[in-house]
Amino acid sequence: MANAAIELVNLKKTIGKKEIIKGLSFSIQPGEVFGFIGPNGAGKTTTIRMMVGLISITEGDVLIQGNSIKTDFKKAIREVGAIVENPEMYPFMTGWQNLKHYARMMPGVTKERMQEVVKLMGLEKPIHERAGKYSLGMRQRLGIAQALLHKPSVLILDEPTNGLDPAGIREMREHIRKLAKEQNVAIIISSHLLSEIEQMCDRIGIIKNGKLIKLQQVGEVENDNLLHHLKVAPMDQAKQILNEQLQLEAVELDGNLSFRCKKEQIPKIITCMVENNCAIYQITTANGSLEDQFFALIGENTIE
Known part of the structure; x- marks a missing residue:
């Protein structure tokens, strides 16, 4: 994509005879906050290292503002x-x-730019205090200010909320959203806090075993595997109808029958229950959180 801030083109990494990264291709636009998530050993860190030239690329390329890392x-x-x-x-x-x-290490960084990033990260008050007195959240913000001094097009943040308390996490989230909007910088966030990724990011990419298995807008809900909770009586009869007649795997959970199906199947389920004299008190659909989708795709409970 011509106007992408960063683009991965069939990116591959082989170590010995083992293919670690298996042809990743995606692009991130200016002003977009992109969440990069996956289970342990999926290849997130290896991908990021190739993106910034810390390790060599076996095949493919990374283009930053159209310029090749290779x-x-x-x-x-x-x-x-x-x-x-x-x-x-x-x-x-x-x-x-x-x-x-x-700033001395980067050509063209002016005092005005330094003042701009200080204000951007909300560090006006503590900026003249010793860094040794800074809280973790303040150190994180100063680190991001340093990373922004040379006006990059792409900002890569690995676990930006790691170790922060709830107030610090919220503050960092607001700063990241503000950065993307006001500086038009593409921000890539690798994190294990899925709820934070969901609130911070515009789009997410899920990687597993070196392959990109999902690329979607945050808040986009899959329609083919929604989780539903049915409060019904008698429960045993309703469960039998779901399992045997409708071929849906239902389990008892907190006084409800829980099962997955397409939303288009719900009217048929209700009709079937009524015809069999089952009393329906309530049916609800889970909101399909990023965490639910993640574990449905990964099938594991451990991520980096």
């Missing part, structure tokens, strides 16, 4: 800012001194 590394990487978990900084220096030290 053939034009300096030009491509100039467009990237990144922060991995807890950012490291000099604790005996103030936040401003840390920013200034980093």
Whole structure:
């Protein structure tokens, strides 16, 4: 895609005889917050390392603002800012001194730009205090400010809310959304907090065994496997109807019968219950959260 901030083109990584990353292809647009999730060992970290040139690409390419990481590394990487978990900084220096030290390494970073990122990350008050006194949330924000100094097109955040309390998580979420909107930067977030990914991101990509198995807008609900809860009596008879007559696997859960089916099947289920003299008190549909979808796709309960 011509206007993509970053694009993965049939990206592959082989170590020895084992193919770790198996042909990933997707693009992320300017101003988009993209969640990159998957189970342990799925290949998220390997993919991110290839995206920023930390490990070599076996096949395919990563294009950042149209520039290849393989053939034009300096030009491509100039467009990237990144922060991995807890950012490291000099604790005996103030936040401003840390920013200034980093700015010296990047050509063209002005004092005005430093002031801009400080304001953007809400660090006006603590910026002249020693970084050693900063809370984890403040250190995270200063780390992101450092990563933004050179006006990157792509910002990669690995576990940006890791270790933060609920207030810090909410604050970080608001800053990330603000960054994407005001700076028009493409933000890639790798996190194990699925509820946070759901609230922060516009789109998600789920990776498993080195393959991209799902790419979708956040809040997009699959229509073919929705979870329904039916409050009905007599329950044993209703369960038998669902299992045997309608070929739906129903289980008793918290006084309800729970089962999965397409929403178009619900009228038939209700009709069938009424015809068999079952009293229906309530039927509800689960909201299809990202966590539900994730585990339905992955079939595991462990993610990085």
